[in-house]
Amino acid sequence: MESRTFILKHKLPIARVEKYWKGLEEGKVYGTVCKICGAKYYPPQVDCSKCYNSEVEWVEISGEGTIECFTQLHSFPQGFEFVGRPYTIAIAKFGDFKVMGWYEGDIPKVGEKVKIKTGKDETGVWKVYFEPWGELNEHRL
Numbered sequence: 631m632e633s634r635t636f637i638l639k640h641k642l643p644i645a646r647v648e649k650y651w652k653g654l655e656e657g658k659v660y661g662t663v664c665k666i667c668g669a670k671y672y673p674p675q676v677d678c679s680k681c682y683n684s685e686v687e688w689v690e691i692s693g694e695g696t697i698e699c700f701t702q703l704h705s706f707p708q709g710f711e712f713v714g715r716p717y718t719i720a721i722a723k724f725g726d727f728k729v730m731g732w733y734e735g736d737i738p739k740v741g742e743k744v745k746i747k748t749g750k751d752e753t754g755v756w757k758v759y760f761e762p763w764g765e766l767n768e769h770r771l
């Protein structure tokens with residue numbers, strides 16, 4: 631035997647950020663804002679790593695986002711083999727929040743405008759998706 635596959639599973643505690651996961655099912659993407667120092671978190675955190683307080687406000691991230699960077703995956707990381715075709719993961723800025731999501735077009739452009747939305751993938755997991763925002767992009771060109 632020359633090699634052997636190891637399968638790693640990460641189980642992350644989500645009880646304190648359950649609102650985030652519930653939000654995805656309702657089509658909403660939430661971040662948190664520290665009520666003490668104003669730090670903004672996405673993915674949401676309920677403990678501020680800047681001022682160490684645990685008083686946060688949940689805010690919905692919506693509106694127009696701007697693609698900051700992206701990568702297209704042609705070989706699938708473990709657990710994502712189901713996709714079966716190259717897919718694009720992007721980071722888009724919505725105000726002060728930077729959000730990572732699945733881009734729904736072909737190849738995005740840096741600076742392109744996107745809408746944020748949620749959806750279930752083929753395995754039943756809720757995810758964040760970016761939809762190209764047609765009208766605004768036409769104005770940009």
Ligand SMILES: [Zn+2]
Nearest residue numbers: 664667678681
């Ligand atoms: Zn804080």
